[in-house]
Amino acid sequence: MSYFEKFLTTNQAYAAxxxxxxxxLKPKTQVAIVTCMDSRLHVAPALGLALGDAHILRNAGGRVTEDMIRSLVISQQQMGTREIVVLHHTDCGAQTFTNEAFADHIQQELGVDVAGQDFLPFTDVEESVRADMAILRQSDLIPDDVIISGAVYDVDTGLMTEVR
Amino acid sequence: MSYFEKFLTTNQAYAAxxxxxxxxLKPKTQVAIVTCMDSRLHVAPALGLALGDAHILRNAGGRVTEDMIRSLVISQQQMGTREIVVLHHTDCGAQTFTNEAFADHIQQELGVDVAGQDFLPFTDVEESVRADMAILRQSDLIPDDVIISGAVYDVDTGLMTEVR
Known part of the structure; x- marks a missing residue:
């Protein structure tokens, strides 16, 4: 039995x-949260979001990629968000590898050559937040009056600390 | 006052x-959920996920982009996930525009030319789930024994329905 089947069953109780x-369709707070896929971060309760409050965007690391920009432009231009929070976290999977070692692993496991591709690992989590805030601030597609904030979430304590 | 400041305050109560x-670091269920940023979908309670259970990946539409594949490869090869659920939803923002009209809007609002860029809108939500499951099944970077399922979440009722 897949977990998917279990999720369908659990979801019936949730829907009831x-x-x-x-x-x-438009989020009430006009905020979009950019964060990591990590399983130990449940964004809505951690930030006090109710259903309908904010867009939540998540990828490996919570990195501001082209696809994040695509999503944020839709969030802002179609659904009226005007504030972005970049939220990375402690003990991140993106801190567990280098591009070179990861490409070697992929070659060995899957027989696929991904040498030269940036999987966006990082070492310092505050620096990664600052780097991603800078990408947003420099993007032509994000208006200058959008409020951009950054923070680190501690997966052990649940506490979020601002990064300036 | 930005919402970010409010989130920091609310988060202190959560952390307490x-x-x-x-x-x-490795998710307990070995599942990665690929879904939309929509504010009306709180993935963890809707699927019955506890902290630590599953990776949650979200972009505009819940589409399987190159960045989603990057994230899923990290999820699988670094953190051991072996199952993917593609979860799109009713009343999606990705159903509210065409690439052409959106490019015109961006040109007018931001003065940036994005003509030719695919913002990944869709009309039929079941078809978009099937299309994204197909991309995963065809990817060299996703092993053939990974379980791939799809569903549509109804934002009005909270109910998730399988798409085959």
């Missing part, structure tokens, strides 16, 4: 409590 | 209840 209600 | 506990 959810009831039927139509919330607007 | 969180306590200190170190969960493993």
């Amino acid at each position: 409590l959810h009831g039927t209600a139509h919330l607007p | 209840l969180h306590g200190t506990a170190h969960l493993p």
Whole structure:
């Protein structure tokens, strides 16, 4: 049995409590959170978000990639968000490898050559937040009046600390 | 006052209840969920996920982009996930525009030419799930024995329905 089947069963209980209600497509707080896929970070409860409050964007590392920019432009231009929070975290999987070692591993495991591809690892989590905030600030596609903040989430304590 | 400052305050209350506990970096269920940034979908409660259970990846539409593949390869090869769920949803922002109209809007609002760029809109949500499952199945970077499932989440009822 796959976990997917378990999720479908659990979801039926969730839907029974959810009831039927139509919330607007546009997020109430006009905020988009850019963060990591990590399993130990549940964004909505950690930030106090209710259903309908904010867009939540997640990839490996919470990095500002071209696809993140695509998503943020849609978030802002189609759905009215005006603030971005870049939230990275302690003990991140993106801190566990280098591009070179990872490419060797992929070659060995999958027989695929990904040499030269940047998988966006980092070593210093505050620096990675600052680097991604800088990409957003420099992007022509993100208006200058959008509020951009950054923070690090501690997966052991649940505490979020601002990065300036 | 930005919402970010409010999130920091709310997060202090969350962290006080969180306590200190170190969960493993590798997700317990070995599942990665690929879904949309939509504010009305809170993935963890909707699927019954506890902290530490599964990777959650989110972009505009929940589309399988190159950055999603990057993230999934890290999820699988560095952190041991072996199952992927593609979860799109009703009333999606990706159903509200065409690439052409969106490029015109960006040109007008931001003065940036994005003509020719695919922002990955879709019309039929079941078809978009199938298209993204197909991209995963065809990718050299996703092993053939990875379990791939798809579903649509109804943002009005909270119910998730399998797509085959």
